[in-house]
Amino acid sequence: MSQPRTMTRTGKKTAAAAKKTAARRRTSAAVDEAAAVPLPDFLEAAGTLTLDQRRLLVDQALLLLGENYVHLPLKVAMHAVNPLQRLRVLRARMERQTDDTMQEEWMFHREMSSIFHSVRDLHTNYLLPVPFAGKIAFLPFMIEKCYDPEGAGGAGDTEHYLITRTITGYQAPQFGPGAEVTHWNGTPIARAVALNGALFAGSNDAANLARGLESLTLRPLVIQSPPDEDWVTLTYVGLDGSNQELREQWKVATNLPPMTDLDAVSESSALMGLDLDSDEKSRAKKALYVRDVVELERGQSSAELAAPAAVAGADVPTTMPGVFRAREVVTSSGTFGHLRIFTFSVQDPVAFRDEFVRLAAMLPQNGLIVDVRDNGGGHIYAGEFTLQTMTPRRISPEPVQFISTPLNLKICRRHKDNPSGIDLGPWFDSLDLAIETGAQYSAAKPITPEDGANDIGQTYHGPVVLITDARVYSATDIFTAGFADHEIGTILGVDDNTGAGGANVWTHGLLASLLNEPPPPDETSPYIALPNGANLRVAIRRTLRVGKLAGTPVEDLGVKPHETHRMTKADLLDGNVDLLNRAGALLAAQPVRRLDLKTSLSGTTLTVGIDAQSIDRVDIYLDERPISSEDLTGPLSIDILEVTAGALLRADGYASGTLVASRRVTV
Template sequence: MSQPRSMKATGKKAAAKKTATRKSSARQEPAKTATGTKRAARTSAAKRTRAAASSTRTQRTATTAAAQAAAVPLPDFLGSAGTLTLVQRTQLVEQALLLLEQNYVHLPLKVAMHAVNPLQRLRVMRARMERQTAATMGPEWIFHREMSSIFHSVRDLHTNYLLPVPFAGKIAFLPFMIEKCYDSADVEHYLITRTVTGFSAPQFGPGAEVTHWNGTPIARAVALNGALFAGSNDAANLARGLESLTLRPLVIQSPPDEDWVTLSYVGLDGSTQELREQWKVATNLPPMTDLDAISETSASMGLDLDSDEKARAKKALYVRDVVELEGGQSSAELQTPAAVTGADLPTTMPGVFRAREVVTSSGTFGHLRIFTFSVQDPVAFRNEFVRLAAALPQNGLIVDVRDNGGGHIFASEFTLQTMTPRRIAPEPVQFISTPLNQRICRRHKDNPLGIDLGPWFDSLDLATETGAAYSAAKPITPEDGANDIGQTYHGPVVLITDARVYSATDIFAAGFADHEIGPILGVDDNTGAGGANVWTHGLLAALLNEPPPPDETSPYIALPNGANLRVAIRRTLRVGALSGTPVEDLGVKPTVMHKMTQADLLEGNVDLLNKAGSLLAALPHRRLDVKTTFSGTTLTVALEVDELDRVDLYLDDRPISSEDLTGPELSIDILEVTHGQLLRADGYQAGALVASRRTKV
């Protein structure tokens, strides 16, 4: 394969141009993709790790691979869809009305900000259905499209209509990915960056530039598509529009209108080419958890389901190594750490983290990518983050959360403490004041099942008298858990974000900014702006039925054919300087912007990481090392510091000493100390707390 062309490579004269039209049914060529090359270059250590995998995991992987191989053309899939009766459609409309009117926390904001009226649209839809019969009702795909359109109109990726079987669990895909970059003149370009193993076309692969999509200029096609799958801001709209050109989770997005796509592109040799590719449908990897179940995990979710579905689909299509390591289970935790490539540090969560040293133009730093916060155990997540960060260079850390759609809110807020000496204030959340929300909180105000809604009940109970629109603002994340281990990484930290950052990851980015942990480097001018805790219709129904006896007057009814609804139930608010500001629709703006380049897309984010490295190099590199030794009941504390002028010592949170520093080392004797006490050293520079370390003595 030839080298990727430069941004200004020109094609041949029009008379000599060749158009290569390819139908997906004719695909027989051997794999020649970048993914195939990486697979061929796996290290022997990685091979040994896979060879040691259990037979159960191997069976699951084989099942997943077989499911992907069984992808069917979109028309064939749609031919088997459509079994909802008129009564079932009416039930879905009525339950959607219930959730949006009684549970949806952002409804007043969305009506005001986006000038929409989803309740009236649903009422009109219901009225028209009352005039229909089984013989006169429209095709089911029109019903699904209208429902999806109503939910998309509020521009809230937490609040969704989830399609029933056979759409649930399926993805529609084209066998390649497109990403956007800019040249030196700030002109947009859309490049192929990945292809599915086994797919090839003339002069097609990473570096080929897409110019038209079904005859429409690619930038316009992206914008038009983004309007269908709207995010909370312009950057999010365009990001969603681009992603959905080639990948659509059918549980949350309507199937493509077209059976195939005609793609015009400039080939790797500069020639003008055309490709006709058919949409196919396959089974996606399973989700991490049952979001309908009554559990602390499902009740603490801040998850963009669209991004989560796409992340799992991308893993299945393009990162088979991780699928094999996880045994087909999303966000699986391995017993033994394993590395995906030779450059990565071994991790017990290969689908969650990727950690490696990166050499930048400003020095060598740590790069820790967080793909998702969607895990079952937030403490295990935090501990693996700590372990990986400790194994990376201590002079600077790049935390990269691009494309991360969120997950467990505890996991995001538990991790913040490890990068700052400041005490973490978890983001508070609010219910909208409605009789149904009050009823749910009353039933669970004494924490019978581990979902404690007591902190919000009193304010909801008073709302009828006070007229308050929202409940009191209380954190979901336990404050003790957000501060129980304190700072573990003491070098400077830079956070990288983009417009697909959402939900729990928006909360993470907001906390990073609000606690002044470090600069935020954005490849877009805002995050996805998803500020809420999200519950499913199934969870809401279960909360009125558990614990026994069930509430016989519950307005929630079972949804047909595996359909579901999701709703932003509690809105999140900023802390610190922006205390009380909603995250929803406003997002987290970066400190510094970087527009992705061709080299970023094709050479491992080289320019982006160089920019992050330059930010780290400009920040203070502080050090606070603490060593302790015992002699009887006397504890000797030896301190080694950089960029600090004072250290305060605490024993079990009681102050015992405050020392001004005149050099890089200091030794202090503390009398009457017993083994097992907690020593905390807080380091200051010019009166500001800038470092902290804890150790058991």
């Protein structure tokens, strides 16, 4: 990797800085130094699309946005955009071009990306062809935002942008975690973040700023155009308070592979709710900064290990180190469990749910902090299967809708009787009637099977706080909406909203395959193979809320937290200490419930021992039939006659007439 240029604010390079620059070597714990190349060198090999190939990409983009894109009416209304007209104008101009007069390829990619970004939907993307796919452009450090603590400087709203991570071995004068960035290429840092956020727009202001900050130093080239600049000039306040500048060159390296082939005709690919930008960045951060996890997973993202392993000494060992981090945290209000979920992008949602249950059981039972910050989603089942484990209420999975078009009807007709594969039958009848009824959308049906969302019930009985931010998206937005709609606990946000991505997303490759499988292929399919590994993604089914906000779309609206915490310098540099103290205080203010069952079967008589805390009544069910209702003043034992092995026993606990806990046991 090349060396950064370090300067004082006067622009003169100091002798000490020059000596350090010449002497130091930087090595990455996970990025192959020999493989990382300067951005200009990488771009020299890019640019092989012919004019006809570009026209094909525009035509297929018109098809997906016009016939498959479920949010198009919403986006046109909320953001006053017209992506179809922009594509038509681009296509018309291409008719007047030749191979000799066509614009440079980077300008074509920039225009296509701009059109897709205009809808402010991180599910709906133009994915660049080779050599961009699978590559990341990066700077060797991360920047995060924090605020003054409440009361320090007035209202606690003064922003600071701190260096929080550097690639192993990277050095610059007075540079490292805690150095404060003031300017980016001469632009005040807050303004630079806002301008960058406008290029990679999220669904709301909080998401815009979060994306803008993250993309300053890390860009997945498959989904974001390469940086315009070859290098950046960073102005910062050094660790000793001195004013410093450095110039750092953009580098390009290969990212870790994704968990799921999103083009494949498989249940996993069809059930994805994934912000690809966040997923790419998550894997890139792991590759750049978290070598231990990469080594445990052996380079396979979200891999399930044969035996649990701990990444850090205080962690509870987990079979999914790239997915979970579980540990006890000591806060100013007590000791609680902290369970971080980095991604829902897994192949097996039941294994995900079961590992969540196992980890939560090994943590303190008096309160659990579930932390989904930066989680861009993944398998929709994984999130909605997990909600049941934290509440006695029955889970109603969020329903989804197709937009009513002839092409979506054709896809659903082909897969309406396909229970062993991608079954679109629940949406077919309403789409089939839509021409006659004039309905804009299909009927709203859940993707997640309700039985699967309720098959094990509650396993954690303590109070729960969910921590979110503006990078929460897609399946994680769905998980957060379900958490709110079922009133599972308090949502503590470090931003004013989640990323507001409410959809199931399919690729052009998957859409094309759905009209070709099962054989024979549909000879009238309008999907044409895209050139050079380019791809398109589209939000295909929109999600709606349940509960008190039933019918409200998640897209663009997101989930607002019950409480907000502004990240502090101590949070960024000292393990989220203030954030966890705030979460601990919320947990400590809630009652701790406990509902334990002990069973013993003798012949056909089942003895049930019940011990509970903060519960005054228990209702007993056997194979869903009511058996008994008991008032609790202490431990209780009851006998149930004529019970056979394998029966399902359920106890529902109440406090002042409100259902507050549930426990299931197989006899």
